[in-house]
Amino acid sequence: EKFYGTDAYYPPTLAGLSEKLVIRGLEVRNLQIYPVSYNPGRRTLRIYKKLRIRLTFSGGGNFIPKRLRSPYFEPLFSNLVANYSSLGAPELKRSFTEFKGPIVMRTGGKARVEGADLLIIAPDDMVDSLLPLARWRLQTGLLTRIVPLSEIGSSPTADDIADFIQYAYDNWEVPPSFVLLVGDVDMVPVHYKNIHPYHNTRTGTDLYYATTDGSDYFPDIFVGRISVDDNAQLSTVIGKILKYDQDPERTTNWFNNVLLAAYEQEGRFFVTTSETVYVHLTGYGYNCDRQYANGNPPGSTIGVLNAINGGVVIANHRDHGGSANDGCGGSTGWVHPPFYNSHVGNLTNGDMLPFFFSINCESNWYDGETDNEDCNYESLGETLLRAPNGGALGLIGATRVSYSGYNDELDKGFFDAIFPDFDGTYPGAGSYNPLAGPLYHLGGILNYGKFWMYDKYVVPGGCPPYPWIPEPEVTLTEFDEFNYIGDPSEEIRMAYPESLIVNHPPTVPLGQSQIQVQVTDLLGSPLEGIRLAIGQGDTLYSVAHTDASGTAELLVNPSVPSEIWITAWDPHYLPYRGTIMPMSEGPYVTVLSRQIDDDSTGLSSGNGDGFPNPGETLELTITVKNWGSDTAFSVEGLLITEDSLAEIQESLQVFGNIAPGDSVQGAGSYVLSLSSLLQDGYYIPLTLRLTSSEGDTWLSDTWLMACAPLLLYDTSFVSDSDETIDPGDTAELYVTIVNDGHAPAENVEALLRSLNPKVIPIESLSTYGTVAPDSVAQGTPFVLFADTSIDFHTPVDFVLEISAGELSFQDTFSLMIGKGGDYLVYDPDPNHSSGPLIAALLDSLGYQGEYTTDLSVYFDELPYFNSIFVCAGIFNNNYTISADSPEAESLASYVLNHGGNLYLEGGDVWYWDPLNENGYNFNPIFGITATADGTSDLQKVAGMDGTFTEGDTFNYGGENDYNDHREPDTGSNSVVIFSNPLISYNVGIANVDTSESGLEYRT
Incomplete structure (x- = not known):
């Protein structure tokens, strides 16, 4: 009402800029123009038919650091950035003649290492299986390096791996454009950073391996994961990739076929989005098989299977999806038309391998091994990728519940990446160099789709035809949860691949020289933008792209007369693979x-x-x-x-x-x-x-490669009765270090510094003696004092300065001061009706504790809390603590093994959930017998005489008045502490522990 009386125009400006975002060194902003403004006080609408807006750049002409400019990002920038031409022309030729390091990095990559376009991170025992793929990528012009996990650390965490990638991005002469993670999430972990607004648990994601520039969540690297459990599965996947790249199935032109699957549902836009794609693709001459469940034309499981088995390059799905990891049951895959993991065995598509755009909920939930659920099912992407006789080469999909509107624009963005004129009003048409134009590698398609979604849907606050308004936490979730299963550097073939004609000299002299190469099609017409690579063994000499005349120059520098390989690559043609022999007249x-x-x-x-x-x-x-x-x-x-x-x-x-x-x-x-x-x-x-x-x-x-010690922090433990340092404690801290280097370290000492003034090292020096390579050593104890003023559950960072003779190393680690506390409030109730009030009351009484909606964060700390309060909520928006779930086991263990003091409330937790919802049965350990579900009859709650609630009376005003009925077990220590005086049934029961110090309410 106040707004509509304001004498001012809204929006107050005619143009503005969004917040700064950084994509691989390039700062970008969204330009927002407001040609219409309204003055509610005057009831006046202004409409501008023509505006002139001037943009000025204060930072000079270097829009992107030269080291970060990657040929693999040029198509993304050319399609996304309105003033792309301001970046200047990219280099079409890159020389690597000085880069002679091995294809497998055995040095941690933090010394004299030149870098990698494609960085592959894999378990050590999978490295040999990866060599054929790594060498093929090298021969197609991507400087490729494999880093075994052990070179990053012993059992590295997601943060450890991200730190390594960050170092490579910041320091390598060629920072990674692609990062390929190899192995399932129990081998190469995912990140769990942000709470999902629907699941209320953390979202599994590989996004944060790619956010290396700026403070935003826009990825700066193309990331994907070949999720496999063993070398047999890995060999299957690599075999499929190499077949697709080197010798694709060409008996039919299946490269012209696309599957569009969707569901016609009122209030959703699944079919609308699919029809938008259909209109454009058929305009390009593609055959689109539409499978629309409940729509026109109709769709079915058989229709989906027949389309894939007949050969499609893309299988696109807009509808609902699901994962058996959500609730530990059901099916994983597409809901309408139904296409689940169980159907993958019916695929007979052989070498006609598509890429799946699975734009729905949960069908790419690939982190079942580590998501803290009590079950583990493979995602649709994993199942398709690992399928030995067909399946797919990769899948883009969500690891959790995803959101309409966002998803529709994300899907459209994928197709604008491949077809830059999909939206004629968007940048991308009219490229002016051979690197600009369509994006065909899947890592780029995923990133571009997210940027498009952000620009089209998030920045304007929503867009037609969707009725929803974007929210910040949902936007972050969409970036988090959409990930790619497959090799991010793999390029999609959108046309029947014909042969290339490549002309180059058959010999070159030993030593450095340049050769000219020309590429034409079968009719002799020159081809622009073909990527040429030349090298010898595992050494890549140079990469160049052909110009408009189809020619390029390549630098070679052979020092031995062994065969030189040369490759011409473009996803729309068959690769050319030739050889050149180095020759020498006279001595060499x-x-x-x-x-x-x-x-x-x-x-x-x-x-x-x-x-x-x-x-x-x-x-x-x-x-x-x-x-x-x-x-x-x-x-x-x-x-x-x-x-x-x-x-x-x-x-x-x-x-x-x-x-x-x-x-x-x-x-x-x-x-x-x-x-x-x-x-x-x-x-x-x-x-x-x-x-x-x-x-x-x-x-x-x-x-020569130096072999030296590399001393790092490994583990630590506190020598105290509860293995933690509480406020006011003085305790010994033992720190174990590891020598990740290739030489022994002698006379090793370490100095400990605390970054929190409330935790003081009284004894700050530890001695370790000699530490052999690939071994750990525990030093003499440090002694720490924690001031009484420090809060419980405070993380404290330490710096460990390690010396070995003249060598010095530095590492950091953290300790939690005061594990546990007086209380923990665990509040999985979706409505959070009582948990925050309990925590606030305890805080006001001077108790120190924690409030959480995610118990998994505290599993290891539960024994250190004096009391735990659990709030499960009231029907029909309550939370079920599932039987055999980690949270149920942890809570039960706390009651049975750590003194109890557990308060548990919930309208259905005692009777209805154990009987009907696979809920954990807490009744026996609480000394309770649940007798009935209860009806709508809880209006008043009264305390019981002879207990600490005597004289208390409350009028109940919860979300509804259904409450399970319960009785104390006969012969137990349980007593009734609250009842419903109007109907006469029990509402609250406490288990009285009389084993030690008299009456003490336990649960």
């Missing part, structure tokens, strides 16, 4: 091998393990080989390094005459002194400058 000499001597004899000084360790002096013997066709005469080799952490003391050696094909060891050894500050895994680059008496010069690169 390079490093063949090297041997390290650190045995402290001669000029060497070290521990004799044959590895470069910090502070050692090495004798380095080098063997060279003549790969050429003529003898190399009077060869000498000068060893050079520009690295300040290594000093070459003896740099020149004689190799003499070397016949063609022969190898010769130097007459003596090179001598290098290594800095004592070298870190584990640090690569020291070396160049051997070889010359002959005939005037030849050859530069041959090699390197």
